[in-house]
Amino acid sequence: MTDHRAARSANVGEVSSKDDATTQRSVGPQRLFTLPPGATEILLVRHGSTAGVDAGGTFPVNEDGDGDPPLSDDGEEQARLVGERLSHEPLSRLFVTTLQRTHQTAARLVELTGLVPEVVADLREIHLGDWDAGEYRVRIADRDPLIMRSFVEQRWDLIPGAEKDELFAERVRRGFDHVVAQAGPDTTVAAVVHGGVIAEMCRQATGSEPFAFLGADNTSVNRFVVFPDGRLRLRSYNDTGHLDGLRDRPWVTGTASEPIT
Numbered sequence: 001m002t003d004h005r006a007a008r009s010a011n012v013g014e015v016s017s018k019d020d021a022t023t024q025r026s027v028g029p030q031r032l033f034t035l036p037p038g039a040t041e042i043l044l045v046r047h048g049s050t051a052g053v054d055a056g057g058t059f060p061v062n063e064d065g066d067g068d069p070p071l072s073d074d075g076e077e078q079a080r081l082v083g084e085r086l087s088h089e090p091l092s093r094l095f096v097t098t099l100q101r102t103h104q105t106a107a108r109l110v111e112l113t114g115l116v117p118e119v120v121a122d123l124r125e126i127h128l129g130d131w132d133a134g135e136y137r138v139r140i141a142d143r144d145p146l147i148m149r150s151f152v153e154q155r156w157d158l159i160p161g162a163e164k165d166e167l168f169a170e171r172v173r174r175g176f177d178h179v180v181a182q183a184g185p186d187t188t189v190a191a192v193v194h195g196g197v198i199a200e201m202c203r204q205a206t207g208s209e210p211f212a213f214l215g216a217d218n219t220s221v222n223r224f225v226v227f228p229d230g231r232l233r234l235r236s237y238n239d240t241g242h243l244d245g246l247r248d249r250p251w252v253t254g255t256a257s258e259p260i261t
Helices: 002-023 073-086 100-113 135-141 145-153 165-183 195-206 241-246
Strands: 040-046 091-096 187-193 221-226 232-239
Touching: 040 073, 040 165, 040 195, 073 100, 073 221, 073 241, 091 100, 091 165, 100 187, 135 145, 165 187, 165 195, 195 221, 195 232
Parallel strands: 040 187, 091 187
Antiparallel strands: 040 221, 221 232
16 A cells, blocks of 8 residues: 555656656747648638529529529629738639639639639539529528428438539549649639538538538638648638628628528
8 A cells, every 4th residue: 555655656756757847848939820831721712692583583504504693792892802801812823613603703803913713613513403593592591391301411412413412522622632733832822612612621621510511601711721741621711801891781691590501
C-alpha cells in the first residue's frame, strides 16, 4: 500500500516536472490563418438570387436541358456586393458554370479585376429531371410529399428523372479537382457555382450527412483549402458579411417556415 502510494507520488512528480519545463518555453500569440506553403485556396461562391416562376410558367432551359433562370433584381444587387468584396481578395483565376446565373453573378468581379472566367461544366447544379425548369420551386412552396421525402432520405434522385446522387458527387469532385489543378499551389481562386454543388463539396470535405450543408445563402463565400498532400479542409461556410446592409429588407430575407434549399 505504501509502496503503491509512493510510486504514484513519484509519477505525479515526474508529470509536474515535465509541465514545469513546458511552461518555461515561450510561444508567440495566436495568429490569423495564412495559406500554408504549397496549398491552394478555393472560394466557392453561390450565385445571386434568381427570378421566380409564374403560375403555370417555366424557367428558360439551356441546350443541355438544365433550368437556366436569370438573376432577380435582388440577385443583381447581391452580385454587385459580392463582386466588390471579392475584388479585394488575391484571386488569380475565376471560374463559372454553364448556367447564366453564375456568369451574371461574376460580372461585377470581372469588371473590377479584369479576370476572364473559365467555364467548368462539371460544376453546374444538380439536374432535377422532370422538375428542373421551375417545377421544383413550385413543389417546394407546396410542400410536395416527394420533396419532403427527399429531404428526409437526403437523396436528389427520388425526384423523377433526376441525376443520380453518386454520379453528381463524382462530377462535382471532378470539376473541383480541375479548378485546383488550374489554380496551382500557393494561390487563391474563386468559382461561382450553385447551392447543391457547395453542399456536396462540404460533405466531401467534412464527411457530413449528404444534405447537412444544403442551404448556403445566395452569394455566400465558402472557403476550402487543398493541402499539397491532397487533404481537403473546409475553412468557412456561408459567409455573407457583404449582405449585412440588405437584411432589414423584408423582400430579401425568407421566413423560418421555408424549407432549406
